[in-house]
Each structure stands twice: as C-alpha cells, then as structure tokens.
Amino acid sequence: MTDRKAHAPSDEANRREALVRASARLFREKGFKATTVRDIAAAVGMRSGSPFYHFANKEEILRAVMEQGLKMGLQITTDALAHAPTAAEEFRALVRTHYGILHDPGSDFIAVMIYEWRHLPQGDKRDIIALKDRYDGLWHHTLSQLIQQGRLGHFTADKSLMPDAEKTARLMILGAINYTVTWFKETDQTNNPWTLDALIERTVQFFLRTP
Amino acid sequence: MTDRKAHAPSDEANRREALVRASARLFREKGFKATTVRDIAAAVGMRSGSPFYHFANKEEILRAVMEQGLKMGLQITTDALAHAPTAAEEFRALVRTHYGILHDPGSDFIAVMIYEWRHLPQGDKRDIIALKDRYDGLWHHTLSQLIQQGRLGHFTADKSLMPDAEKTARLMILGAINYTVTWFKETDQTNNPWTLDALIERTVQFFLRTP
DNA sequence: CCTACCGATCGGTAGG
DNA sequence: CCTACCGATCGGTAGG
Numbered sequence: 001m002t003d004r005k006a007h008a009p010s011d012e013a014n015r016r017e018a019l020v021r022a023s024a025r026l027f028r029e030k031g032f033k034a035t036t037v038r039d040i041a042a043a044v045g046m047r048s049g050s051p052f053y054h055f056a057n058k059e060e061i062l063r064a065v066m067e068q069g070l071k072m073g074l075q076i077t078t079d080a081l082a083h084a085p086t087a088a089e090e091f092r093a094l095v096r097t098h099y100g101i102l103h104d105p106g107s108d109f110i111a112v113m114i115y116e117w118r119h120l121p122q123g124d125k126r127d128i129i130a131l132k133d134r135y136d137g138l139w140h141h142t143l144s145q146l147i148q149q150g151r152l153g154h155f156t157a158d159k160s161l162m163p164d165a166e167k168t169a170r171l172m173i174l175g176a177i178n179y180t181v182t183w184f185k186e187t188d189q190t191n192n193p194w195t196l197d198a199l200i201e202r203t204v205q206f207f208l209r210t211p
Numbered sequence: 212m213t214d215r216k217a218h219a220p221s222d223e224a225n226r227r228e229a230l231v232r233a234s235a236r237l238f239r240e241k242g243f244k245a246t247t248v249r250d251i252a253a254a255v256g257m258r259s260g261s262p263f264y265h266f267a268n269k270e271e272i273l274r275a276v277m278e279q280g281l282k283m284g285l286q287i288t289t290d291a292l293a294h295a296p297t298a299a300e301e302f303r304a305l306v307r308t309h310y311g312i313l314h315d316p317g318s319d320f321i322a323v324m325i326y327e328w329r330h331l332p333q334g335d336k337r338d339i340i341a342l343k344d345r346y347d348g349l350w351h352h353t354l355s356q357l358i359q360q361g362r363l364g365h366f367t368a369d370k371s372l373m374p375d376a377e378k379t380a381r382l383m384i385l386g387a388i389n390y391t392v393t394w395f396k397e398t399d400q401t402n403n404p405w406t407l408d409a410l411i412e413r414t415v416q417f418f419l420r421t422p
Numbered sequence: 423c424c425t426a427c428c429g430a431t432c433g434g435t436a437g438g
Numbered sequence: 439c440c441t442a443c444c445g446a447t448c449g450g451t452a453g454g
Contacts, residue, residue: 031244034244036431037432049440052434057434058433118242153416154417154418175389175391176383176390179386180386182325205364206364206365210365247447247448249447249449257424258423258424260450260451261424424453426453431446432445434443434445435442437440438440438441
C-alpha cells in the first residue's frame with residue numbers, strides 16, 4: 001500500500017538527524033563560525049545547497065544541536081537518578097552522567113552549547129534556557145539534600161550567612177565539570193591516570209564529604 | 212635633536228597596544244571568527260588595511276591578546292601573593308585576582324584565551340602554554356600547602372588513594388572560576404546579591420575549609 | 423598608515 | 439535533494 005517512490009516521513013527525519021549529529025561534531029571541532037554549510041553537507045554526503053532543504057539557515061542547525069543535546073541529557077539523567085537510593089548516590093550518578101554528556105563519543109551537543117551560546121539567535125535562547133532550567137532542577141533537588149546533610153561545601157554552620165549555598169555549590173560544581181571540555185581528552189595511552197572514570201572518581205571525592 | 216616628523220618608537224607601540232585591547236574586547240563579545248579585521252580597525256580609528264602594518268595576520272593579533280593577558284595576570288598575581296601572610300590568605304588573593312582577570316572592565320584577554328584557544332596556530336600554542344604553566348605554578352604552591360593542612364577537598368586520610376589531589380583541586384577550582392565567564396555579568400541593579408565581591412566570598416567559602 | 427583593490431569564500435536561493 | 443548561481447564579505451596586499 002505504501003508508495004515505494006515516496007520517502008517515508010522517517011527518511012526525512014533520518015537525514016535531518018544526520019545533519020544535526022555531523023554539525024555537532026564540526027561545531028565542536030572548529031566552532032560555529034568556522035564551520036561552513038559546505039562542511040556540513042559534505043559530512044553527510046550532500047551538495048552544498050541541500051542542508052537548506054532541512055533547515056532555514058545555519059543558526060537553525062545550531063538550535064537543533066542544542067535542543068537535542070538538552071533533551072537527550074534530560075532523558076538519560078532522569079533514568080540514572082531513578083536507580084540511586086540515596087542523595088550521595090544521586091550525586092555520583094549526576095556527575096557520571098554529566099561527564100558522559102560532555103565526553104562520550106558522538107555526544108558533542110552540550111559542548112557546543114557551552115562554546116557557541118553567543119551565536120544562537122536571541123529568540124531561540126529562551127526556549128533552550130527553559131530546557132536548561134529543567135536540567136538544573138535535577139541537580140537542585142540532589143544538592144539541596146546534600147547541603148542539609150552538611151556534605152557539600154565548607155559553609156559556616158550559620159545558614160543565614162550563606163543563603164545561596166545550593167546555588168553556589170551548583171554553579172561551582174557544574175562549572176568545574178563543564179570546564180573540562182576545554183582540557184580533557186580521553187586517550188588510549190596505557191598508564192594514563194586521567195581516564196574518564198578516574199576523572200569522575202576524583203571529582204566526586206573532591207566535592208563530596210564522606211560522613 | 213629628535214626629528215619631530217618621525218614617530219617615536221612608543222607611538223607605534225601605543226597603536227599596537229590599542230589594537231590588542233580593542234581586539235580583546237571584540238573577540239570576547241563576538242568571537243575570533245566573527246570579528247573582522249575591519250571591526251578591529253574601526254574600533255581604533257584606522258582603515259581596513261592598516262592593522263596589517265602592525266600584525267602579519269589576524270592570528271598574530273589573537274596571539275598578542277593571549278600573551279599580554281598572561282603576562283599581566285602573572286604580574287598582578289605575583290604582587291597580590293607578596294602581601295599574603297598565610298596559605299589561606301594566599302588562596303583568597305588568588306581567587307580574588309583571578310576573578311578580576313576575568314571580570315574587571317577592560318580585562319578581556321584571558322576570557323578570549325579560554326574561548327578562542329582552538330583558533331591559535333599550533334606553533335604559538337607552545338609559547339602561550341609555557342606562560343600558563345608559570346601561572347599554574349603560583350596556584351600549585353598555595354594549593355599544595357592547603358591540602359597538606361587538610362583544608363581543601365574531601366579526600367580520604369590515606370594520601371596514597373589520591374596521588375593527584377593537588378592537581379584535582381587545581382583543575383576543579385580554576386575550572387569553576389573560569390567557567391563564570393559564560394554566565395557572570397556584573398550589574399548595577401540594587402539588591403542584586405551576585406556582585407563580584409559576593410562571588411569571590413562564596414567561592415572561597417565553598418572551597419576552603421575553616422580550621 | 424591610507425587608497426584601491428583582488429581572489430577566495432560564504433550563506434543562501436531559484437528552478438527543477 | 440541537485441545544479442547553477444549570486445551578492446556580500448573577508449583576509450590580505452601593492453604602492454605610495
């Protein structure tokens with residue numbers, strides 16, 4: 001019954017998806033401005049004008065990269081949290097998952113968001129920020145508990161002196177992890193002590209106080 | 212005796228300096244690739260071809276921005292450390308000075324280094340890294356003492372389990388501070404609790420354990 | 423440091 | 439999704 005000559009809707013979606021993934025990798029490697037539409041087209045075997053069949057302009061691709069990154073990030077983080085029995089285990093899951101989002105192969109979307117934020121058109125920023133706020137909410141939930149348990153940060157006992165303790169902790173911890181996009185490269189070298197697993201372990205040990 | 216028609220060497224140096232400062236601001240605002248040589252020339256009142264009298268190409272300007280930023284950073288940090296009587300006071304001075312390097316008005320050089328590192332030609336990277344290593348050395352000196360005093364990070368008592376404790380602490384703390392270039396904007400709004408001074412205070416309180 | 427300019431490249435489009 | 443193309447812009451240079 002299906003017309004074999006017509007493309008199924010999923011075909012078009014697949015090509016679009018391929019463009020987004022290739023763009024994410026190129027944007028991360030070379031930057032948004034230094035990546036040409038011709039680079040993107042070539043990466044998926046198209047001619048130079050064809051990406052504009054799927055996207056109105058280059059900025060639309062950037063938006064799609066960030067949107068997909070945040071939606072995937074929200075999904076896998078929610079899943080990871082579901083299996084954590086304690087706040088400390090939640091924290092470990094958050095750190096591990098966030099590092100994965102930044103450094104797993106083929107996962108360039110959030111790194112692009114960090115580096116190329118200023119090239120996103122103003123109007124699109126609002127939508128992306130709304131997604132990012134949901135992601136921050138997951139961290140907020142866990143960090144609040146850990147602070148009340150006195151397991152995060154060297155704040156003074158008097159809570160009134162540090163009303164933004166959770167926000168401070170969140171900005172510092174996520175900042176430290178996000179900044180690894182500028183220097184961390186996983187290598188296959190034997191004896192390299194800075195594997196991704198080691199980085200996760202050291203990060204947790206540095207920030208989380210054992211009771 | 213001086214020929215009044217000839218430019219003194221300092222005139223040329225002043226124009227070069229103006230180009231570097233204007234470029235730093237533009238590179239930070241728009242990015243290296245999105246900033247045109249015409250933008251830079253216009254910012255100092257030159258015509259489009261004239262920056263090439265001072266620099267061989269656009270990348271040379273980027274290199275000058277980073278080099279000047281690190282040299283200035285080394286200078287003011289060394290000065291700030293000279294007046295700190297204890298390791299804890301050194302830490303406070305390092306945090307305060309580093310935030311100043313990132314957020315003081317007219318101080319865009321290191322922010323550009325963070326964002327535009329990949330656009331620096333390979334050969335230039337080595338020289339800049341050498342300067343950066345000297346800067347890291349200042350932090351290393353202070354952080355090592357604080358770790359031995361047990362005032363930094365939640366490492367286990369057994370030191371052998373965390374041989375890279377100082378490096379971990381340095382990467383996490385400098386990462387957290389450097390990442391503020393992506394979100395921190397000083398505003399004049401009354402009642403805004405996130406002034407630069409508050410950020411410095413919260414950062415120190417978060418990372419440094421009071422004995 | 424300016425004038426005048428060049429070759430290359432880029433994002434995007436019309437028509438199929 | 440391709441072919442063929444355009445207007446605009448860009449880094450950089452020659453000659454003064």
